[in-house]
Amino acid sequence: MIKIRSWQVALASLSLITATVCLLRPTAVSAQAQQAQEAQLAQQFVLFDVTFPFSKMDADTSTPSKSHYYVRGKAINPKRPLDWTSPVDYRNGTVHIRTEVLERPASGEATQWSLCYIPNRGQGNGYGCTGTDRYTEKGVYEKDVSMKSFWENNAIIWSEGIKQMDLVMKDKDGNKTHTRTDPEKFFPTRVRITMIQVAAGAKYDPKLVPNLPENKIAH
Numbered sequence: 001m002i003k004i005r006s007w008q009v010a011l012a013s014l015s016l017i018t019a020t021v022c023l024l025r026p027t028a029v030s031a032q033a034q035q036a037q038e039a040q041l042a043q044q045f046v047l048f049d050v051t052f053p054f055s056k057m058d059a060d061t062s063t064p065s066k067s068h069y070y071v072r073g074k075a076i077n078p079k080r081p082l083d084w085t086s087p088v089d090y091r092n093g094t095v096h097i098r099t100e101v102l103e104r105p106a107s108g109e110a111t112q113w114s115l116c117y118i119p120n121r122g123q124g125n126g127y128g129c130t131g132t133d134r135y136t137e138k139g140v141y142e143k144d145v146s147m148k149s150f151w152e153n154n155a156i157i158w159s160e161g162i163k164q165m166d167l168v169m170k171d172k173d174g175n176k177t178h179t180r181t182d183p184e185k186f187f188p189t190r191v192r193i194t195m196i197q198v199a200a201g202a203k204y205d206p207k208l209v210p211n212l213p214e215n216k217i218a219h
Helices: 002-041 056-061
Strands: 044-054 068-071 094-103 111-119 128-131 139-146 162-171 189-198
Touching: 044 056, 044 068, 044 094, 044 162, 094 128, 111 189, 162 189
Parallel strands: none
Antiparallel strands: 044 189, 068 162, 094 139, 094 189, 111 128, 111 162
């Protein structure tokens, strides 16, 4: 009788262990999937995604500098890392620049935007700038830029983060558009500019960027 009872107790214990494993397995799989997704997301982040109109008056009255559109406050990703060198190395990675020109005069005049990183702490010049492609018509323009190739990238203390971004509208020769004698060739315009920071060794994945239209063709 004692042996039968011992066998029943052992069987009940085995059933309990099996049930526990079954209950834990989905949680373990879910946790692994979440960790994998977080690791993938950590390979890139959207620094900003802004859509804005820009008129000659906007260019003339922007402060403290003309022809500037300032990305700061809530417009720049509040979850951006403070340290761009560790634990994820964005400083030695790339930046994917997506420019969607929604409206512009049909002048055929080439336009571009300088995209300037304004750091919490700089050295030398104190800031550095990359830029969009030159464009002459409406459409989507995309490119990847090394974070070590653009103008004055070494003037930024990357371990202390980026405070804001200054976007500067220029002509094909790098002159600020508000200084042109033919502003009607540039204004008014409306653009969407998105900058995605990609970690060193990683590749840009558009699927990880929210609200991108899939039917747009990149130049």
